[in-house]
Amino acid sequence: MRMSTLRVALLGCGVVGSEIARQMVEHSDDLAARVGARLELAGIAVRRTGRDRAIPGVDPEIFTTDAAALVARDDVDLVVEVIGGIEPARGLIMAAMERGKSVVTANKALLADDGFALHTAADKHGVDLYYEAAVAGAIPLLRPLRESLAGDHVTRVLGIVNGTTNYILDQMDTHGSGFAEALEEAQALGYAEADPTADIEGYDAAAKAAILAGIAFHSPVSLADVHREGISEVTAADVAGAKAMGAVVKLLAICELAPGGEAVGVRVHPAMIPREHPLAGVRGAYNAVFVEAASAGQLMFYGPGAGGTPTSSAVLGDLVTVARNRVAGVTGPGGSWYADRRVRPMGETVTRYHISLDVDDRPGVLAAVATVFAGHGVSIETVRQRTEVPDGAELVVVTHQAPDEALSATVDELAKLDTVREVMSVKRVEGE
Ligand SMILES: NC(=O)C1=CN([C@@H]2O[C@H](COP(=O)(O)OP(=O)(O)OC[C@H]3O[C@@H](n4cnc5c(N)ncnc54)[C@H](O)[C@@H]3O)[C@@H](O)[C@H]2O)C=CC1
Ligand SMILES: N[C@@H](CC=O)C(=O)O
Ligand code: NA
Numbered sequence: 001m002r003m004s005t006l007r008v009a010l011l012g013c014g015v016v017g018s019e020i021a022r023q024m025v026e027h028s029d030d031l032a033a034r035v036g037a038r039l040e041l042a043g044i045a046v047r048r049t050g051r052d053r054a055i056p057g058v059d060p061e062i063f064t065t066d067a068a069a070l071v072a073r074d075d076v077d078l079v080v081e082v083i084g085g086i087e088p089a090r091g092l093i094m095a096a097m098e099r100g101k102s103v104v105t106a107n108k109a110l111l112a113d114d115g116f117a118l119h120t121a122a123d124k125h126g127v128d129l130y131y132e133a134a135v136a137g138a139i140p141l142l143r144p145l146r147e148s149l150a151g152d153h154v155t156r157v158l159g160i161v162n163g164t165t166n167y168i169l170d171q172m173d174t175h176g177s178g179f180a181e182a183l184e185e186a187q188a189l190g191y192a193e194a195d196p197t198a199d200i201e202g203y204d205a206a207a208k209a210a211i212l213a214g215i216a217f218h219s220p221v222s223l224a225d226v227h228r229e230g231i232s233e234v235t236a237a238d239v240a241g242a243k244a245m246g247a248v249v250k251l252l253a254i255c256e257l258a259p260g261g262e263a264v265g266v267r268v269h270p271a272m273i274p275r276e277h278p279l280a281g282v283r284g285a286y287n288a289v290f291v292e293a294a295s296a297g298q299l300m301f302y303g304p305g306a307g308g309t310p311t312s313s314a315v316l317g318d319l320v321t322v323a324r325n326r327v328a329g330v331t332g333p334g335g336s337w338y339a340d341r342r343v344r345p346m347g348e349t350v351t352r353y354h355i356s357l358d359v360d361d362r363p364g365v366l367a368a369v370a371t372v373f374a375g376h377g378v379s380i381e382t383v384r385q386r387t388e389v390p391d392g393a394e395l396v397v398v399t400h401q402a403p404d405e406a407l408s409a410t411v412d413e414l415a416k417l418d419t420v421r422e423v424m425s426v427k428r429v430e431g432e
Helices: 015-026 029-037 067-072 089-098 110-126 143-148 163-175 178-190 203-217 236-244 309-327 365-374 404-416
Strands: 005-011 036-047 078-081 102-103 154-160 247-257 263-274 286-295 297-304 350-360 380-386 392-399 420-429
Touching: 005 015, 005 067, 005 089, 005 309, 015 029, 015 036, 015 178, 015 309, 029 036, 029 309, 036 067, 067 089, 067 380, 078 089, 078 309, 102 110, 102 309, 110 203, 143 203, 154 163, 154 203, 163 178, 163 236, 163 247, 163 286, 203 263, 236 247, 236 350, 236 420, 350 365, 350 404, 365 380, 365 392, 365 404, 392 420, 404 420
Parallel strands: 005 036, 005 078, 078 102, 263 420
Antiparallel strands: 154 247, 154 286, 247 263, 286 297, 350 392, 350 420, 380 392
């Protein structure tokens, strides 16, 4: 009996798309055996044809600049979207689903912006929408959360989910590299988004945090709900200051269920973590995510979070899954947002601070500083004074846990003290 064929439209042929096409050709027999049908590239939508599009085994005639026409073709069964961004990706995915085609995408920006509507459309049209590559690249994370942990109660997801910023911070920590130089290397290696602002300013990690929180806590969370700070203001002095206290600076995504479960907190910001913490050892563009669940306890997922080849692994895994479902005439689990939880403002988050102050070196300064902390109910864990600062001193204060709003009000008031010449750096401390 002849094996049937499923025809795939590939939208986008950049870092990730070209790798998907290459592997679909190279591993076509294995993929067919796993799916129970051949996966054939029906067309590849690109922004411009005529460039050197040679992918061995791919007919140059299948490249097209008309993505909408490709998606609408009757001989296309499945659609893979790796263009990125909001439009035209959203319109193309919606059009595909309306025509009964299952979709695989790596597009975290879109999922964080409109995941609820996209899932609603997928359910309505009886198709699959899979996006494992959208969070933490190659690492299987969304499927374990949606499927393997569907019977457990997830309370916290914490991790490093942006390869570019981890690469930059790691280069700054290990080699003392400058920010710009490390960013250029990350772009050359294909880790960074087309517009690196998305990585550097934390938008990429925030989109991933929104997706993770929505799945983990069964409640819709969008990018706008995420408290976001990037790494563009992390200085060599911050990295050195962290080193001096046996810590390392990482950009963390933290999604947590508030006690009682009525609210969720979702935040992305640079934080100091102790060097002995497992996340401190995550180097280069690698990602790592801790998931804490009531019955499972602590789980850690680790691996390559960016780059064309690793990301293609997650996309092809999803493609095999939706193709198998298509062969079996079923769809996989859809969105699960039955719990309508409030998104807690950042001020309610309980955290710790590392604050570095440039102060006058004279009697009463420490007492004045301590009074400000006490006035906001913030307890100090350690104070260290360094006297290398010209005509003054550097006070480094590490706090106990306190609400973020009390900590930021403390910093605002410290900045107004006559004896404080400058608040040099403020970093949250996590992982203890
Ligand atoms: N590069 C990475 O490490 C990872 C990327 N992703 C996601 O994968 C997606 C693709 O990323 P990359 O391949 O890195 O980006 P890319 O910028 O290398 O590729 C996107 C391609 O789409 C093309 N394109 C733009 N508009 C188009 C249109 N209207 N029709 C057809 N083609 C069009 C561009 O010319 C470009 O070649 C994005 O959503 C990204 O966030 C996800 C995980 C990791
Ligand atoms: N730009 C992203 C790519 C993967 O999502 C990153 O650096 O992690
Ligand atoms: Na993933």
